[in-house]
Amino acid sequence: MPYSFYEDDHAAFRQTVRRLVERSVLPHLEEWEEARLIDRSVWKDAAAAGVLGLRVPERFGGAGADDYRFRCVIQEELAEVGAASLASGFAINEDIVGSYLVRFGTEEQQQRWLPGMATGDVVTSIAMTEPGGGSDLRGMRTTARRDGTDWVLNGAKTFITSGSSSDLVIVAARSGEADGRARLSLFLVPSTAKGFERGRKLKKLGLHAQDTAELFIDDLRLPAGALLGEEGAGFRQLTAQLPLERLSIAWRAVVAAEAALRWTLEYTRERKVFGRRLVDLQNTRFRLAELTTEVEVTRGYLERCILDLNEGTLDAVTGAKAKWWATELQNRVVAACLQLHGGYGYMDEYRISRAYADARVQTLVGGTTEIMKDIIGRDLAGPKPGRGT
Known part of the structure; x- marks a missing residue:
């Protein structure tokens, strides 16, 4: 019996997403890139x-909807038109902040923020990374101290997706120590809060339409109800959400690679060199065969991961495997596709040019490739039951 990842409901939903992309995304991609900001109207x-x-x-x-395959459809349709910046912004809202609020938020917090996120009135971001900190969350310097029933936060964050346009930011901060180790807590910070300031909008290699900013927090006072989940439970909350976050990045990677291959196959069928179609040259066919096989094998692995996620059985180590492999694959595939475009691949009028720049950050966000390999390696080095036990 043929295997089918999607069902009829997903096919119907795809038509809805495709109409949205054709009407509200594709006509505005260039202006968003120039403005280095996505217009809020597309969220609505x-x-x-x-x-x-x-x-x-x-x-x-x-x-x-708990079925992540609907989110997969959205990412595929955005990848097809090269809307990587919007895909990233949607992922922050849906896969990260929305998921945190649904899983850890109180009824009051959910009532305040989730309706606006569903209507497109509230755009969100998450502030983990700090200047000089990178992936080292245990070295976080942003602090949260109690003052009566309130919390007072101080610190700085950087590389924050949607940082200059978000209405709500989940901020991670040190709220104490236990056994000589930092305890992290997560806080819901409205962008209008006194003591919260946005820094400059950062210029980047790729994802130009996605606003990325520095954030500064100076004696920012929050009520007790701004604490997301339990005090000091930040690491546990982060760990619980990492499989979804990393799988989201991995899926964006593989569908971006698929789109790049489709664009390149179309180009090589039309482009002629030495009187022959580019695709008729053996080297071109071999290279496309290699890339297609790698992408299809990777997609098969990720589809299994998606189904495990739906069932609640996807673990952090598997998520790390999916993330590092798919994002490294994306960079290899897009680079090879640009090469097959020749000099035209270097021109921004071709989608492959933007895709090349947009892909580079994928091996960095959500934990670098090296961090992913360390997670997998530590799991392999850990105690294992003996054979037959």
């Missing part, structure tokens, strides 16, 4: 089409 359009708030419970205006 996406919400009206039912493409935002998929994980938000129905009582808060969302779809209440």
Whole structure:
């Protein structure tokens, strides 16, 4: 019996997403790139089409859909037109902040924020990385101290996706120590809070339309109700969400590689060199065969991971494997596709040029390739039961 990853509901949803992309995304890609900012109207359009708030419970205006394959469809359709910046912004809202609120938020917190996220009125970001900190969360310097029933936060964050446009930011901060190790807590910070300031919008190699900013927190006072989850539970909360976060990045990687291959196959069928189609040259066919095989094998692995995620059985180590492999693959495939475009691949009028620049960050965000390999390696080095036990 043929294996099918998607079902009829996903096919119908794809048509909805495709219409949204054709109407509200594709015509504006160039202006977003030039402005280095995505217009907020697309969030409202996406919400009206039912493409935002998929994980938000129905009582808060969302779809209440736990099947991640619907998010996969969205990422595929955005990848096809090269809208990597928007895909990243949606992922922060849906896969990260939305998921944190649904899983760890109180009823009051959910009532305040989730309806706006489902309608496109609230754009969110998450602030973990600090200047000079990188992936070292245990070295975090942003602090949160109690002052009566309030919390007072101080620190700085950088490389924050949607940092200059978000309405709500999840901020990670040190809230104490236990056994000589930092305890992290997560806080819901409205961007209008006194003591919260946005720094410069950062210039980047790729993802130009996605605003990325520095954030500064100076004696920012929050009520007790701004604490997300339990005090000092930040590492545990992060660990619980990492499989989803990393699989989200991995899926964006593989569908971007698939799109690049489709563009390149089309180009090589039309481009002629020495009187022959480029695709008729043996080297071109061999290279496309290699890339296609790698991408299809990777997709098969990720599809299994998605189904495990739906069943609640995807673990952090498997997520790390998916993330490092798929993002490194994306960079290899896109680079090879640019090469097959020749000099035209270097021109921004061809989508492969932007895809090449957009791909580079994928091996860095959500934990670098080296961090992923360390996670896997430590798991392999850990105690294992003996054979037959």
